[in-house]
Ligand SMILES: CC/C=C\C/C=C\C/C=C\C/C=C\C/C=C\C/C=C\CCC(=O)N[C@@H](Cc1ccccc1)C(=O)O
């Protein structure tokens with residue numbers, strides 16, 4: 344029988360823990376601080392169109408709200424790429440390898456239409472704080488700084504050094520924020536034990552028949568391709584149309600891409616591990632099926648593709664996101680172009696997906712232009728020896744004792760953490776917040792909101808996580824009873 348997985352602290356060396364309890368006054372201050380952050384419209388429209396006024400104001404705001412973070416002798420603060428922030432928190436034990444917490448300042452646009460309250464109002468209604476960024480990702484950003492501020496005012500000094508990196512352009516690639524921070528740390532010779540970023544949640548109600556929520560810590564992230572398809576044809580008078588136009592040819596090509604799913608790659612990797620861990624949480628007969636994936640793999644892979652959130656877990660997806668053609672009502676269009684956003688399954692590569700896409704389009708008149716592309720991220724370790732994963736597990740078990748399962752997963756979106764591959768092999772994406780399908784739709788959608796209670800719990804989680812980070816790297820061996 345395997346004893347508890349995880350890490351062992353050297354109790355004798357450790358300072359007493361600071362309990363994660365906050366006064367009524369502190370609880371009010373923390374929610375008001377989040378509301379203030381939501382009210383600053385740090386919108387990224389495109390890589391060249393950022394609200395730089397708001398980004399600068401945000402820098403002032405965090406200085407005002409977290410004064411202790413900015414005035415502690417063992418914390419160094421630097422602005423990188425004009426609007427991103429890097430904090431270096433120097434621990435008392437230089438032999439311990441540092442880690443890094445990530446979050447981003449920018450948000451996607453939010454037109455007022457459809458929202459119950461204006462998206463940048465930060466208004467509180469029925470126990471929820473509303474606004475763009477309440478789940479993606481000002482909740483994490485503010486909770487990290489808030490937890491650190493609360494620890495510092497209780498005279499906390501970490502043993503293990505850590506970094507906090509707050510990117511300002513995550514929603515449009517992270518090239519001027521995360522990528523520059525990463526290059527700066529690489530130039531300083533920093534190697535990290537692990538990083539923790541956004542990208543997964545405590546999932547509640549996503550899997551049919553699974554009544555209990557489970558924590559999914561993403562240990563990988565899908566790759567991506569933005570592909571521009573273009574068709575050029577000779578323009579002419581619309582009164583005598585040719586048999587095919589650039590619009591018709593391109594429409595047929597993108598329709599083929601939409602109608603022909605990429606292969607189902609369900610088999611091994613984090614998803615299989617997660618389903619095996621979850622098996623006994625399901626009622627009969629699903630528990631039997633998931634406990635015998637060697638036999639039921641074809642059935643499970645088909646079931647996974649039926650659901651819109653589990654489908655992206657088993658295959659590369661292709662989303663038609665832009666389509667432009669035509670210059671006048673009565674002119675045969677000279678050119679038509681479309682953008683396809685692929686998200687690549689960890690078992691495939693950019694080159695493989697491009698080849699599949701060409702075979703599906705199967706029309707030489709359609710030109711392929713890769714705008715940007717990157718392969719899926721490597722799978723970070725989630726075994727007993729993986730410090731970052733085990734610290735997350737330990738903290739989840741302490742802060743969310745009702746959550747039975749912590750399972751590895753693949754992030755279906757992309758995060759700033761992909762820019763830190765040069766500094767660590769341990770990249771974990773997890774937000775300590777419950778997510779239901781409805782709140783999933785609110786991310787980049789309408790009525791994004793977080794409950795005051797959930798935000799307080801997120802602060803508590805980071806408050807505990809930072810203290811757990813002072814644990815020695817000493818994996819607990821499996822003890823087998825004879
Ligand atoms: C056993 C497990 C089986 C199934 C799990 C079930 C359901 C999964 C449900 C939900 C998925 C959970 C979390 C994902 C939530 C949000 C996505 C996470 C992060 C995305 C961040 C983001 O929006 N990034 C943008 C911007 C970007 C683009 C390109 C490069 C970098 C960033 C994006 O991905 O478009």
Ligand SMILES: [Zn+2]
Pocket residue numbers: 447479480513541
């Ligand atoms: Zn985000």
Ligand SMILES: [Zn+2]
Pocket residue numbers: 451479514787
């Ligand atoms: Zn986002």
